[in-house]
Amino acid sequence: xxxxxxxxxxxxxxxxxxxxxxxxxxxxxxxxxxxxxxxxxxxxxxxxxxxxxxxxxxxxxxxxxxxxxxxxxxxxxxxxxxxxxxxxxxxxxxxx
Numbered sequence: 001x002x003x004x005x006x007x008x009x010x011x012x013x014x015x016x017x018x019x020x021x022x023x024x025x026x027x028x029x030x031x032x033x034x035x036x037x038x039x040x041x042x043x044x045x046x047x048x049x050x051x052x053x054x055x056x057x058x059x060x061x062x063x064x065x066x067x068x069x070x071x072x073x074x075x076x077x078x079x080x081x082x083x084x085x086x087x088x089x090x091x092x093x094x095x096x
Contacts, residue, residue: 009032009035009036012031012035012063013028013031013032013035015063015085015086016031016034016061016086017031018086019085019086020061020086020088022088022091041060049067049089050089050090052071056089056090057090058090059088059089059090059091060088060089060090061086061087061088061089062083062084062085062086062087062088062089063085064085065084065085066082066083066084067082067083067084067087067089068081068082069081069082069083
């Protein structure tokens, strides 16, 4: 019987190589290191992850579900974008 951890790891590597341009040319070994050092987080619907202009201290990869990007100007909420599986959040902020 295959270990569920190995199945999740292999799915993560496949998703990274097929959906996230930053990871397209990374080796499986490097992606395994990322997977082994990562944490899983689950967020509630309507939970705020970042505030506009805030600094990201982690890179988030959307595995399941969707993330909606919004801007609130104090009066009205503007819906900017919706992204799903394979979306990375915080890459530019963390790597720069």
